[in-house]
Amino acid sequence: MNLLILSGSAFPGSHTHAIARTIESLVEQPEHAVTHVDLREYNLPVFGQGKTDDVETLKRLAENADAIIIGTPNYHTSFSGLLKNALDHLSMDEFEMKPVGLYCNSGGMRNSDPLTQLRMVMRGLHAMVLPIQVCTCDADFERTDEGRVLANDELTGRLGVMIDGLVRQSHAETVSI
Template identity: 30%
Template sequence: MATVLALSGSPSRTSRTALLAEHTAAVLRARGHRTHVLVLRDLPAAPLLSADTHDASVAHAVSLVAEADALVVATPIYKAAYSGLLKTFLDLLPQHAFTGKPVLPLATGGSPAHVLALDYALRPVLTALGAQVCQGRFVLDRHITTTPDGALALDHDDESQLARVTDQFAHALPSRAPLTTA
């Protein structure tokens, strides 16, 4: 099965975007894939802003990207663009960091007017990094709630559309033979 890294690009401590990334990773994990969620907000600000890839936390984050077979890139949309936090992280990656990797873009936002940011702001950057960009999904903030146990709850249409794009993404994932011991 594939190793999938989910990047959560929200700077907020309580984040619907992070919930969406974690939910998608859990769905893929339930299908047998290895998943990891990297919350970019947790990286140290000074090394991140100065693109200090020698900093242990930043270097580890970059290595997670390199080791992943595929990525889920989740971001809130602010002022018709993806988050500055995500942009800062993507800018410090090597030029072809996503080459040959399927990438599922996910976005959250407060207005349907921001839906085009997936195609006109985020997709070109992912493509420039070499990604095989899959069809993504934009979800309105007001359609994302949590259950009493903290799990993600989406309205019916968003839930079915997220399931559809996650399924398409899962079909694009490279398959690996199970590890065997000798």
């Protein structure tokens, strides 16, 4: 499986980025390939204001992925504008019938509102969003010399279940109607 992780935080060393690193560590490699796109490092102009090489790279990575995991911080009970802009540059060509997993981080308490909204966007792109999702809060992390690390074993296990579901779905045969 070729897995793409889209991390939608605008801040370096974010909780969202830490979850992406945890996901990378859980994916069995080299059997499965993982590409982590930290969207804050990409030059993605506001949708409709032109294209860059990074837009084309993002489209190619999404198109070539067998499955995609999308992560976002909770910004005002929604997903980040950085992620929204990146998704606006993509289309059904990259997502149709593709398995997608979702995760988010909220500050003081877990909140799934950003993922509810992402589910609607993914439905509009004809993606197959897994029913399992992961919501974290700041208390689920520890600071180490490497930065933030997800320290909640239950949530790490849930990420593993999400990955297993993506592997199964990416190998399942889909039927066009």
